[in-house]
Amino acid sequence: MERVAIIGVGQTKYEQNKSGAFAELVYEVTSKALEDAGITVKEVDNVVSVSSDFWDGRTISSMAISDASGAFGKDITTVEGDGTFGALYGMMRILSGHFGVTVVVAHHKGTESNMSGITNTAFDPLVERKLGLDSVSSAAMQARRYMTRYGILEEQIALVSVKNHGNAKRNPLAMLPMDITVEDVMNSRMIASPLKKLDCSPVTDGACALILASEREAKKYSTNKKRVWMLGVGHCADAFRLGDRDLSDTRALKQAAKKAYQMASVEPGDIDVAEVYDAFTYMELMWLEGLGFCDDGMGAEYLERGNFNFDGEIPVNPSGGRLSAHPVQVAGLAAMAECALQLRGEAGDRQVEGAEIALAHGINGLCGQSHCVWILGK
Amino acid sequence: MIRKCLSNLNAYEHLDVLRKGVRQLSDWKEEVEEVVFPGKICVPYTWTVGSTLSKWYGLLRDEGQIWANRCPSCGKVYIPPKAKCLECYKDVNDWVRLPGTGTVETFTVVYYEEPSIQPKKPPFAYGIIKMDGADTGLVHLIDEIDPEKVKVGMRVEAVINEERSGNIFDIKYFRPVN
Ligand SMILES: [Zn+2]
Numbered sequence: 001m002e003r004v005a006i007i008g009v010g011q012t013k014y015e016q017n018k019s020g021a022f023a024e025l026v027y028e029v030t031s032k033a034l035e036d037a038g039i040t041v042k043e044v045d046n047v048v049s050v051s052s053d054f055w056d057g058r059t060i061s062s063m064a065i066s067d068a069s070g071a072f073g074k075d076i077t078t079v080e081g082d083g084t085f086g087a088l089y090g091m092m093r094i095l096s097g098h099f100g101v102t103v104v105v106a107h108h109k110g111t112e113s114n115m116s117g118i119t120n121t122a123f124d125p126l127v128e129r130k131l132g133l134d135s136v137s138s139a140a141m142q143a144r145r146y147m148t149r150y151g152i153l154e155e156q157i158a159l160v161s162v163k164n165h166g167n168a169k170r171n172p173l174a175m176l177p178m179d180i181t182v183e184d185v186m187n188s189r190m191i192a193s194p195l196k197k198l199d200c201s202p203v204t205d206g207a208c209a210l211i212l213a214s215e216r217e218a219k220k221y222s223t224n225k226k227r228v229w230m231l232g233v234g235h236c237a238d239a240f241r242l243g244d245r246d247l248s249d250t251r252a253l254k255q256a257a258k259k260a261y262q263m264a265s266v267e268p269g270d271i272d273v274a275e276v277y278d279a280f281t282y283m284e285l286m287w288l289e290g291l292g293f294c295d296d297g298m299g300a301e302y303l304e305r306g307n308f309n310f311d312g313e314i315p316v317n318p319s320g321g322r323l324s325a326h327p328v329q330v331a332g333l334a335a336m337a338e339c340a341l342q343l344r345g346e347a348g349d350r351q352v353e354g355a356e357i358a359l360a361h362g363i364n365g366l367c368g369q370s371h372c373v374w375i376l377g378k
Numbered sequence: 379m380i381r382k383c384l385s386n387l388n389a390y391e392h393l394d395v396l397r398k399g400v401r402q403l404s405d406w407k408e409e410v411e412e413v414v415f416p417g418k419i420c421v422p423y424t425w426t427v428g429s430t431l432s433k434w435y436g437l438l439r440d441e442g443q444i445w446a447n448r449c450p451s452c453g454k455v456y457i458p459p460k461a462k463c464l465e466c467y468k469d470v471n472d473w474v475r476l477p478g479t480g481t482v483e484t485f486t487v488v489y490y491e492e493p494s495i496q497p498k499k500p501p502f503a504y505g506i507i508k509m510d511g512a513d514t515g516l517v518h519l520i521d522e523i524d525p526e527k528v529k530v531g532m533r534v535e536a537v538i539n540e541e542r543s544g545n546i547f548d549i550k551y552f553r554p555v556n
């Protein structure tokens with residue numbers, strides 16, 4: 001199979017109440033990514049936008065940012081979900097042989113709306129929506145199920161928050177760099193038990209763009225230093241209804257990870273740095289188990305031993321993760337951009353020395369209903 | 379104005395520890411006054427409930443009974459009922475009546491207020507109830523107990539609403555079995 005490369009990345013700073021309009025964020029990251037790739041908009045063949053009509057408060061929201069993404073006079077299509085799925089669509093288009101250089105761009109301005117109201121509409125209007133559930137109350141039930149099944153304590157999941165907010169201090173794009181302790185997390189306001197405020201990620205505004213190209217075009221346009229190969233990808237979905245799943249089970253992630261590892265011919269032990277979707281503290285541990293970095297239920301113990309620290313065996317979320325900035329839809333694409341920078345040796349103070357293979361992970365749906373796993377390499 | 383609509387979870391300003399280095403005003407705001415439009419989208423829908431769930435709600439509304447359906451191939455029992463089995467993708471046509479009791483598989487006590495979506499004032503408890511006679515869980519409220527006393531593994535029963543109109547609140551909530 002022909003290889004596809006990420007040849008350029010562009011990101012905004014991630015923050016709340018960002019003052020640019022939707023299109024301005026997309027102009028910013030598309031321009032940055034083109035400049036990073038060393039190409040102009042003329043070399044772009046097509047655009048995959050990642051956007052959500054509900055979050056944007058407009059229908060066919062991709063059309064509204066088409067000019068900004070460089071799609072004028074070109075083909076633009078949309079993925080409604082996490083950015084990792086948009087990148088998958090972009091790669092598939094290139095591999096089809098019908099598309100050239102592809103911009104994948106995601107934007108999010110969640111702080112202009114109401115997170116509970118919007119995520120409530122993800123529930124079935126025929127059954128659960130009336131109950132008033134949202135992404136936080138449903139995640140809290142998943143946290144409790146996971147912690148009950150494996151005997152995990154609240155102090156143990158709190159350590160994820162301590163690690164990731166600490167990591168964010170080395171990332172100028174992150175929103176919440178903080179020196180905090182497990183005690184600070186435990187003393188933060190109870191949101192939905194067992195999740196406290198510092199167990200939850202903040203809704204964040206921002207945008208991210210990747211430029212993808214086939215091996216032939218990547219070699220034509222970019223230097224070896226800038227090229228990052230998309231070595232493997234896998235995705236898988238679990239059942240829609242929460243009650244149809246065991247919320248502590250990561251069967252969909254395990255399938256997605258298996259496919260990605262197989263395609264890239266690597267194993268979990270080969271990963272040098274990972275960005276996983278920590279929308280809530282407990283999720284990082286669950287997902288690390290599902291990705292095969294440790295056995296089920298062992299994530300907290302590995303974390304306590306320092307394995308996932310910045311200087312640990314597998315640094316996890318050196319960017320500060322979603323706990324430090326969570327632009328929904330953008331987040332998985334930002335994780336891929338972060339991995340690309342790590343592999344290029346351009347991650348600044350948070351550079352993981354000698355990173356050659358990176359893993360980026362995105363989720364879509366309530367309580368991680370579906371997962372997309374990327375293996376990227378030099 | 380629009381910022382007043384923000385979810386409480388966004389109100390990180392309340393915690394001083396979170397403030398340092400968070401906001402960065404863009405340069406243009408020093409020269410141009412920022413304009414913000416408040417807005418709201420109100421669009422009505424009428425959602426057809428479909429054959430499977432219409433039957434379920436009908437039995438609940440007219441008989442005050444809780445039913446589930448069973449896959450003829452693998453025997454898995456679903457509540458809410460499904461048109462096709464998750465595992466086998468076979469039509470699920472056998473209906474079984476459930477006793478309405480179950481076990482709390484997991485729960486949360488909600489403390490944040492979102493009056494636009496929440497059915498009652500916090501704190502209140504949601505649970506996933508593993509229903510007796512079924513293989514799946516039903517998400518609902520747990521009430522008639524101090525929410526902080528709810529426990530995983532607790533035995534609960536459905537309380538059927540006196541006034542029923544064919545929706546999920548025909549089950550008022552679940553309460554502990556004495
Ligand atoms: Zn079946």
